[in-house]
Amino acid sequence: MRRPDVNLLATDEMPAVGTDAAQALKLWVVLARAHAAITDRATADVARHGLTLAEFGILEALYHKGPMLLGEVQRRILVSSGGITYLVDRLVQRGLLERRLCAEDRRARYAALTEAGRALVERIFPEHAEMIRQALSGLSSTEQATAIGLLRTLGKSVG
């Protein structure tokens, strides 16, 4: 058992690769490792409440933004179109979410929290936020700000 996630490249001694490519590969490796480590912790945390990270992401988004079209939610949590249907189905079955018609576009559907869903988020979100804070506390506030800037730039330039 143990650990989901991405591949990892040998960090040293890579013949036939320029030094700039080697640096980029190393960045990709440490990024993937950090992501995997945090994902592990966050996954375990929300699993205590029977939720996937993706499911938690949906609940949290709806809590902070209010009802959203399925497509908006999909783009926000980064799943496929089939995936959002599947995830919302499950949350609806558990009584945490409901689908609502969209008056302006009859193809579209809103997802909205039920009372139970709202109550769940209010109960677990603060703990989860605290867990994340704790997990990332190896970086000072200044360092975190720097990292946010760099990763934001990176994310935009890759996409």
Next chain:
Amino acid sequence: MRRPDVNLLATDEMPAVGTDAAQALKLWVVLARAHAAITDRATADVARHGLTLAEFGILEALYHKGPMLLGEVQRRILVSSGGITYLVDRLVQRGLLERRLCAEDRRARYAALTEAGRALVERIFPEHAEMIRQALSGLSSTEQATAIGLLRTLGKSVG
């Protein structure tokens, strides 16, 4: 269709969360987004050769490090114990890898590249490295060095 990966939190206006937790959450979000963006590209790149990112990671590790025990490979590419068996099985079936007995420990097995496996890595790795270099080129060399340092610290302190 479109896009694998993690959850994402509403970045602004989160009641009942301290500013330090809010910053940590934002870092988690941009990290996850950057990771998802790069993963998308890298996955598409290796898929051209019929490989998963995890499969590619195994081939690449063995190429640069030589034969490794399955457990070592598992820790390196971050999959479950069942996962490494499954992945190695598939690569063996395709003739890219072979299992070898370990003289010192009869429970353990080495994974080693076959000639075909070595040839494949030599053919596709340089392109892949170049693709990663290009994908991360939105950050200057100096910025990349900074990011590597921060993410390495982060990864260690989380785990």
Next chain:
DNA sequence: CGCAGACATCTCAATACTAAGATAATGCTC
């Protein structure tokens, strides 16, 4: 020596997704 526990790998069932295509509604453009 002989056994208890820790390990390394494998097996197997369950699951959270993805990809491709179906359905239906929208909105341009002529």
Next chain:
DNA sequence: GAGCATTATCTTAGTATTGAGATGTCTGCG
């Protein structure tokens, strides 16, 4: 206003991966 490309969601089948437990092996201790 009729068609055609586009968009929003859903359906279905397939898959990569996990997690729990089984098996065989090693190691240290009494």
